[in-house]
Amino acid sequence: MIATIIQRAVMQGTPLLFGSTGEILTEKSGHLNLGIPGIMYVGAISGVAGAFLYEQSLASPELLNPILAVLIPLLCSLVGSTLMGLIYCFLTVTLRANQNVTGLALTTFGIGVGNFFGGSLIKLVDSDVPSIALSATSNAFKTELPFAHSLGWFGEIFFSYGFLVYVAIIVAIIASFILNKTRIGLHLRAVGENPATADAAGINVTRYKYITTSIGSAIAGLGGLYYVMDYANGVWSNNGFGDRGWLSIALVIFSVWRPSLSILGSILFGFLYVIPTYIPNITVSDKKLFEMLPYVVTIIVLIITSMRNKKENQPPAALGLPYFREER
Amino acid sequence: MENVMEQKIALELRNITKTFGSVVANKNVSLKVRKGEILSILGENGSGKTTLMNMVAGIYFPDSGQIFADGQEVEIASPKDAFRYKIGMIHQHFKLVDVFTAAENIVLGLKDEKRFDMPGYIEKIKAITEQYGFELDPNKKIYEMSVSEKQTVEIIKALFRGADILILDEPTAVLTPQETVKLFRVLRNMKESGKAIIIITHKLHEVLSLSDNVAVLRKGEYIGTVKTAETNESELTEMMVGKKISLNIERSEVENRTERLIVDKIDCNSRDGVKLLDDVSFTAYSGEILGIAGIAGSGQRELLEAIAGLQNLDDGSIIYNNPKTGTKENLRDKTPLEIRQMGVRLAFVPEDRLGMGLVGNMDIVDNMMLRSYKKGKSVFLQRKQPKSLAEEIIEKLEVVTPSASTPVRRLSGGNVQKILVGREIASAPTVLMAAYPVRGLDINSSYTIYNLLNEQKKKGVAVIFVGEDLDVLIELCDRIMVIGSGKIAGFVDARNTTKEEIGIMMTKSEPHNSEV
Numbered sequence: 001m002i003a004t005i006i007q008r009a010v011m012q013g014t015p016l017l018f019g020s021t022g023e024i025l026t027e028k029s030g031h032l033n034l035g036i037p038g039i040m041y042v043g044a045i046s047g048v049a050g051a052f053l054y055e056q057s058l059a060s061p062e063l064l065n066p067i068l069a070v071l072i073p074l075l076c077s078l079v080g081s082t083l084m085g086l087i088y089c090f091l092t093v094t095l096r097a098n099q100n101v102t103g104l105a106l107t108t109f110g111i112g113v114g115n116f117f118g119g120s121l122i123k124l125v126d127s128d129v130p131s132i133a134l135s136a137t138s139n140a141f142k143t144e145l146p147f148a149h150s151l152g153w154f155g156e157i158f159f160s161y162g163f164l165v166y167v168a169i170i171v172a173i174i175a176s177f178i179l180n181k182t183r184i185g186l187h188l189r190a191v192g193e194n195p196a197t198a199d200a201a202g203i204n205v206t207r208y209k210y211i212t213t214s215i216g217s218a219i220a221g222l223g224g225l226y227y228v229m230d231y232a233n234g235v236w237s238n239n240g241f242g243d244r245g246w247l248s249i250a251l252v253i254f255s256v257w258r259p260s261l262s263i264l265g266s267i268l269f270g271f272l273y274v275i276p277t278y279i280p281n282i283t284v285s286d287k288k289l290f291e292m293l294p295y296v297v298t299i300i301v302l303i304i305t306s307m308r309n310k311k312e313n314q315p316p317a318a319l320g321l322p323y324f325r326e327e328r
Numbered sequence: 329m330e331n332v333m334e335q336k337i338a339l340e341l342r343n344i345t346k347t348f349g350s351v352v353a354n355k356n357v358s359l360k361v362r363k364g365e366i367l368s369i370l371g372e373n374g375s376g377k378t379t380l381m382n383m384v385a386g387i388y389f390p391d392s393g394q395i396f397a398d399g400q401e402v403e404i405a406s407p408k409d410a411f412r413y414k415i416g417m418i419h420q421h422f423k424l425v426d427v428f429t430a431a432e433n434i435v436l437g438l439k440d441e442k443r444f445d446m447p448g449y450i451e452k453i454k455a456i457t458e459q460y461g462f463e464l465d466p467n468k469k470i471y472e473m474s475v476s477e478k479q480t481v482e483i484i485k486a487l488f489r490g491a492d493i494l495i496l497d498e499p500t501a502v503l504t505p506q507e508t509v510k511l512f513r514v515l516r517n518m519k520e521s522g523k524a525i526i527i528i529t530h531k532l533h534e535v536l537s538l539s540d541n542v543a544v545l546r547k548g549e550y551i552g553t554v555k556t557a558e559t560n561e562s563e564l565t566e567m568m569v570g571k572k573i574s575l576n577i578e579r580s581e582v583e584n585r586t587e588r589l590i591v592d593k594i595d596c597n598s599r600d601g602v603k604l605l606d607d608v609s610f611t612a613y614s615g616e617i618l619g620i621a622g623i624a625g626s627g628q629r630e631l632l633e634a635i636a637g638l639q640n641l642d643d644g645s646i647i648y649n650n651p652k653t654g655t656k657e658n659l660r661d662k663t664p665l666e667i668r669q670m671g672v673r674l675a676f677v678p679e680d681r682l683g684m685g686l687v688g689n690m691d692i693v694d695n696m697m698l699r700s701y702k703k704g705k706s707v708f709l710q711r712k713q714p715k716s717l718a719e720e721i722i723e724k725l726e727v728v729t730p731s732a733s734t735p736v737r738r739l740s741g742g743n744v745q746k747i748l749v750g751r752e753i754a755s756a757p758t759v760l761m762a763a764y765p766v767r768g769l770d771i772n773s774s775y776t777i778y779n780l781l782n783e784q785k786k787k788g789v790a791v792i793f794v795g796e797d798l799d800v801l802i803e804l805c806d807r808i809m810v811i812g813s814g815k816i817a818g819f820v821d822a823r824n825t826t827k828e829e830i831g832i833m834m835t836k837s838e839p840h841n842s843e844v
Binding site: 181182183186187189190193194196197198200201202203311312314317 | 426427435437439471
């Protein structure tokens with residue numbers, strides 16, 4: 001049973017890990033992207049649309065090519081969320097619009113886009129329930145490693161996931177490595193800490209901001225795709241994504257802007273999310289209290305890091321501030 | 329000095345001219361510096377020293393003239409170009425990332441083909457620090473560093489990129505005397521190893537102890553270059569301040585002179601332990617304009633802020649003689665609100681007009697209310713009085729503005745200053761402090777301000793005027809207090825003094841440490 005709880009926690013945490021890795025990269029370039037919930041939503045619906053069109057083009061589900069079934073939604077999802085990231089960049093980097101307002105607008109916009117196209121697809125299939133099921137595609141996404149179930153609890157904890165779970169962890173590790181060990185990471189952190197200094201050192205601030213924010217959005221969008229295709233078994237229903245986008249942003253603070261810590265944090269958040277299901281005779285109101293826990297933990301982390309006032313655990317110094325080279 | 333003469337010229341400027349709008353910042357400046365030589369560029373505030381060097385560093389581009397590096401004519405359009413010609417400039421405001429280590433800051437932005445090899449970079453940094461005698465831990469974070477260490481990081485950053493010509497802008501302004509000694513030691517080491525060094529300064533004793541040659545600028549014009557060994561303080565001062573210019577500012581005699589503000593032995597330290605004010609004592613009298621002369625950043629700002637209740641002191645007292653009640657109050661470490669509640673009528677025109685004086689986005693009426701917002705009894709704002717005050721100021725001081733409800737930031741510098749001075753005077757002060765009130769103003773606006781100060785003096789206000797133009801100080805003030813490195817260098821009677829006398833007092837400000 002413990003193995004099952006851990007497994008559920010990891011699955012629950014994976015969308016959050018994608019979201020927070022993307023947001024950490026974005027914030028390291030000095031941009032607070034509150035559009036993450038919307039971007040993840042768009043990442044999900046783009047993938048759904050791609051999968052839907054591919055499934056519809058086939059005469060029967062048996063003809064489905066598993067590689068195409070994964071690649072098409074993956075590509076659609078990346079394109080959709082990157083486009084959202086580019087909109088955010090254009091508004092906040094080029095036009096220097098307020099980042100909070102832009103981000104919140106993108107969240108509203110993204111959820112609207114998702115629900116509009118989601119609703120349209122549901123209408124198209126003329127289904128009885130307000131959702132569409134892409135089971136064949138989902139099965140391709142959920143393909144587990146062949147030896148997952150022959151290893152007992154060990155296999156269940158470590159190998160019983162679809163490939164996107166491993167992608168999330170690997171992406172977080174790569175992001176952590178790039179940020180801390182490479183020249184690109186050093187330059188990126190300089191852009192987020194002190195863009196004027198970075199500019200004077202010959203770093204192209206605008207390019208760094210555009211590229212990292214777009215890549216960050218693409219990564220976050222995969223969180224949405226994972227949720228629909230793997231976690232929700234390929235079933236799309238409007239507003240099904242819940243508050244996972246906001247939890248991702250909370251996770252950024254919880255993991256004090258470190259993608260490596262975010263891996264453990266996502267599992268903890270996932271654990272807090274699933275634990276009420278395993279408590280016998282729990283009432284609905286108690287369940288809601290449990291759902292609150294990740295936010296409470298985040299607030300506590302925020303208070304502790306503020307009180308200890310260690311510079312390394314603070315957000316990037318220029319986070320949220322537009323940069324423009326002074327007229328000289 | 330003979331070996332210096334034989335050395336190759338590292339950098340030469342010929343007839344450099346730079347104008348900003350109608351203001352001439354540099355006019356036909358020519359100078360050269362050789363390898364293995366330290367050249368000082370000496371001049372008062374606003375004489376164009378930094379502008380000139382910014383053109384060498386690629387921050388500004390000259391309107392006309394030529395720059396030669398290593399004998400070749402070069403065009404320096406950006407800081408990157410400057411690096412290509414091995415020119416490195418250490419600005420007064422450091423450009424460093426706080427949460428990075430020294431080493432990370434030093435390699436920031438470097439684009440060599442080799443892979444990112446931090447241990448290798450640290451070795452190279454250690455080699456540089458050993459070669460020149462710097463003290464620096466490459467793994468220390470910037471936010472844990474003192475100002476002097478940060479400066480060291482900036483210098484090594486330039487050396488790491490291979491700079492052979494090093495320009496330092498007022499490097500000692502933020503250092504303690506001990507740190508200055510250390511800096512000079514490494515600068516001499518760099519000179520020995522053949523680097524060309526240019527230091528911008530206005531401290532005469534540093535010029536004389538450190539440099540081989542001195543180039544003097546005055547109001548943007550190049551006055552000349554002299555060998556340090558063949559000159560002395562008075563000759564340099566004369567080159568720096570020039571002949572007296574008559575301004576014809578009217579000055580009335582002092583009447584009813586009584587002690588109004590007695591500042592006694594105040595001390596103030598910065599967070600880094602640098603003395604900002606050191607044993608400062610003086611008395612401001614009613615009906616008198618007391619001028620404060622000194623190089624910018626010698627403690628003028630801290631002094632005025634201490635009196636206004638914005639700066640806590642480490643020692644001393646500030647006694648105010650209340651002319652109405654006759655009581656004496658100590659203003660030390662009081663907040664501006666407490667000072668006002670004690671019935672002390674203090675007016676302060678800070679040098680940072682739109683930062684400390686007025687709110688740029690608010691209109692003239694609202695800015696008037698910043699002074700009187702505590703007055704009203706009801707919950708709602710009383711706009712009538714401030715509005716009529718605003719209109720009065722606009723009319724009396726001839727402020728050019730579309731209306732009283734125009735945001736202050738849209739007005740020109742002179743008009744902003746008139747509003748600020750007008751508001752401060754309207755509170756019928758007994759002490760009026762003005763820091764650089766005519767900075768950036770045209771001639772007419774300047775005279776309006778002088779007249780306002782004179783009017784207050786006649787009313788029996790104790791006026792304290794911090795200025796930078798010695799001609800103005802001499803013609804406007806009754807007494808002038810000269811301040812240098814946070815210490816009082818002396819008092820002079822403005823009616824019987826010369827620019828040279830004040831100039832020498834300003835720049836001499838006896839070195840804290842005889843080694844320098």
